[in-house]
Amino acid sequence: MGDAHPTYLWWNGKQTRWEDATVHVTDLGWSTVGAVFEGIRAYWDDGAEELYIFRLREHLDRLHQSTKLVRLPLAYSTDELTRATLNLLRANGTREDTYIRPMAYTANTSGKRFAQVGQDSDLLINTNPMPSHLLTGHAQHAKVSSWTRISDNVMPPRAKNFSNYRNGQLASMEARTDGYDVAFLLNPAGKVSEAPGACVAMVRDGRLITPDVGSGILESITRDALITLVREVLGVEVVERPIDRTELYLADEVFTCGTAAEITPILSVDRYDVGDGQIGPLTRELERRFHDVLRGREERYAHWRTPVGVGALATA
Numbered sequence: 001m002g003d004a005h006p007t008y009l010w011w012n013g014k015q016t017r018w019e020d021a022t023v024h025v026t027d028l029g030w031s032t033v034g035a036v037f038e039g040i041r042a043y044w045d046d047g048a049e050e051l052y053i054f055r056l057r058e059h060l061d062r063l064h065q066s067t068k069l070v071r072l073p074l075a076y077s078t079d080e081l082t083r084a085t086l087n088l089l090r091a092n093g094t095r096e097d098t099y100i101r102p103m104a105y106t107a108n109t110s111g112k113r114f115a116q117v118g119q120d121s122d123l124l125i126n127t128n129p130m131p132s133h134l135l136t137g138h139a140q141h142a143k144v145s146s147w148t149r150i151s152d153n154v155m156p157p158r159a160k161n162f163s164n165y166r167n168g169q170l171a172s173m174e175a176r177t178d179g180y181d182v183a184f185l186l187n188p189a190g191k192v193s194e195a196p197g198a199c200v201a202m203v204r205d206g207r208l209i210t211p212d213v214g215s216g217i218l219e220s221i222t223r224d225a226l227i228t229l230v231r232e233v234l235g236v237e238v239v240e241r242p243i244d245r246t247e248l249y250l251a252d253e254v255f256t257c258g259t260a261a262e263i264t265p266i267l268s269v270d271r272y273d274v275g276d277g278q279i280g281p282l283t284r285e286l287e288r289r290f291h292d293v294l295r296g297r298e299e300r301y302a303h304w305r306t307p308v309g310v311g312a313l314a315t316a
């Protein structure tokens with residue numbers, strides 16, 4: 001990503017030049033503790049000369065759910081944020097795979113450590129280039145973390161609330177320090193929950209199995225899409241239930257999924273090879289099918305894509 005930044009951000013209702021979107025240093029501190037965000041991907045299709053946003057409405061609806069959970073008023077509707085996002089990408093002339101991150105936060109938190117109820121939120125939409133790694137052979141080795149996944153009575157796992165991510169950061173740092181690529185977190189019941197910022201799924205005995213929404217996962221939109229594709233396109237049974245860590249050691253295939261992770265094959269867990277230690281056949285086929293859906297080459301799921309109209313004239 002480096003220095004790449006867009007010409008414009010969308011900030012509190014206006015397209016704002018990157019250089020002009022600054023806050024005072026004293027605003028740092030508690031402002032992001034209660035902040036929530038979304039992570040959305042847009043995929044460029046060379047053939048159609050078009051940029052497609054994946055499940056934009058679902059992501060913006062979830063932003064509203066996250067703000068509700070953290071009691072942060074959000075002044076913009078899903079329709080308004082849809083228009084803002086499309087206009088922003090048009091204004092920036094975006095013609096590559098891109099990550100879109102709306103973020104709602106409380107400005108002016110100085111001296112208001114607790115009970116920040118009823119304060120207005122600020123809203124920023126930022127974008128940055130993020131190439132897809134689908135079908136590139138990208139894969140990871142996982143370690144079951146010694147950190148436990150946050151639970152529903154500690155921090156709301158369903159919200160994309162910045163504070164939650166300290167949990168995943170600690171697990172990631174541990175995994176990397178110990179020579180692995182990615183952490184898997186268990187929930188307080190000792191069952192598999194998810195990876196930091198990505199859900200987990202495995203293939204055993206010809207079925208796809210993934211932790212249920214009561215396992216302390218974030219209710220992932222990618223997970224939902226892949227469950228649909230596995231059932232409807234691959235014709236494979238999907239089971240949502242608690243998973244033991246040793247099931248991962250015995251699984252034929254394991255992958256993580258999420259907007260950033262897309263589908264990331266997992267080749268080993270705690271140095272137990274997953275299957276034969278290669279990317280498995282269902283994972284590979286699912287990557288192919290998902291890729292086609294994302295880039296607009298599969299009409300059946302066209303309702304999941306919002307074409308940006310990159311050639312269209314941008315309005316504020």
Ligand SMILES: *Cc1c(COP(=O)(O)O)cnc(C)c1O
Pocket residue numbers: 039160194195196197198199217218219220221222223257258259260
């Ligand atoms: C965003 C996120 C995911 C993946 O959700 P998607 O909707 O597929 O992007 C999984 N876990 C956590 C903690 C997340 O923040």
